[in-house]
Amino acid sequence: MAKLTDIFDAFGGATRLAEAIGISPIHAQTMKTRRSIPSGYWLAIVKAAERQKIRGVTFEKLARLHASKKIAP
Numbered sequence: 001m002a003k004l005t006d007i008f009d010a011f012g013g014a015t016r017l018a019e020a021i022g023i024s025p026i027h028a029q030t031m032k033t034r035r036s037i038p039s040g041y042w043l044a045i046v047k048a049a050e051r052q053k054i055r056g057v058t059f060e061k062l063a064r065l066h067a068s069k070k071i072a073p
Helices: 004-011 014-021 025-034 039-051 059-071
Strands: none
Touching: 004 014, 004 025, 004 039, 004 059, 014 025, 014 039, 039 059
16 A cells, blocks of 8 residues: 555545444545544554455554655655
8 A cells, every 4th residue: 555545445435434433434535635544543444454354554554654644745
């Protein structure tokens, strides 16, 4: 997963991610549009990925994607 949007795609889109972590689809879509997932959701996302057997969604990956956004020009 090279981009933050890849996380959403791995779940099948923003709505499916929202369902998996218990937030509104609009909120998930806003995160996707902003290309930013607040760290408070990381645990729920990693756990949901484990339950759904989605590979590559880890704390390290989320942190790297978050950090790369902060330093990108």
